[in-house]
Amino acid sequence: AQSVTQLGSHVSVSEGALVLLRCNYSSSVPPYLFWYVQYPNQGLQLLLKYTSAATLVKGINGFEAEFKKSETSFHLTKPSAHMSDAAEYFCAVSDPLNNDMRFGAGTRLTVKP
Amino acid sequence: EAGVAQSPRYKIIEKRQSVAFWCNPISGHATLYWYQQILGQGPKLLIQFQNNGVVDDSQLPKDRFSAERLKGVDSTLKIQPAKLEDSAVYLCASSLVAGGANTGELFFGEGSRLTVL
Numbered sequence: 001a002q003s004v005t006q007l008g009s010h011v012s013v014s015e016g017a018l019v020l021l022r023c024n025y026s027s028s029v030p031p032y033l034f035w036y037v038q039y040p041n042q043g044l045q046l047l048l049k050y051t052s053a054a055t056l057v058k059g060i061n062g063f064e065a066e067f068k069k070s071e072t073s074f075h076l077t078k079p080s081a082h083m084s085d086a087a088e089y090f091c092a093v094s095d096p097l098n099n100d101m102r103f104g105a106g107t108r109l110t111v112k113p
Numbered sequence: 114e115a116g117v118a119q120s121p122r123y124k125i126i127e128k129r130q131s132v133a134f135w136c137n138p139i140s141g142h143a144t145l146y147w148y149q150q151i152l153g154q155g156p157k158l159l160i161q162f163q164n165n166g167v168v169d170d171s172q173l174p175k176d177r178f179s180a181e182r183l184k185g186v187d188s189t190l191k192i193q194p195a196k197l198e199d200s201a202v203y204l205c206a207s208s209l210v211a212g213g214a215n216t217g218e219l220f221f222g223e224g225s226r227l228t229v230l
Contacts, residue, residue: 106154
């Protein structure tokens, strides 16, 4: 079965600074990878996904992530943080054959003015 | 396009009572999931349906949790009897499976928050 490890349960950056949220995965098959964002009292919203096409994936709100097979990583970045980016971010891995999706523990992003 | 609908949004019960949550997926989505999200943790898959068949229920505590998707559309998750540690948000999600491949993306409802006292 596949699994995800998110390094850092809390990340704090200043407004305008680089955002880097780390994700490493384990999968016995070529995976699909995802980043979701969750705002308080809401469900999960897809930021971006990797499904075996381009390894650099661009998502909504200026976020992007790069799939690195050799490092089994799928880190999320944004060049310049905005106050509205403060939320919980979840990395997820799924098996393309059956769409079995597993989530990491999440990283809470705080953006300081 | 309507999203994934869940109800109730909030439920408070005493331990040993029962509770049921309902989910209606996006129209045409063959796959339906129930996740449990405990405060401060990532969503944990409880059960995955493909149409009305179960794909994976390995993490469902079957002594107290049950789920069904009788007509391959909406689904109900039941907990009986509830324990304190069942306090969590129960998220329903659905995905489109098309022609043997799939788009991969899950669409989530807003969740049902359960508090067990």
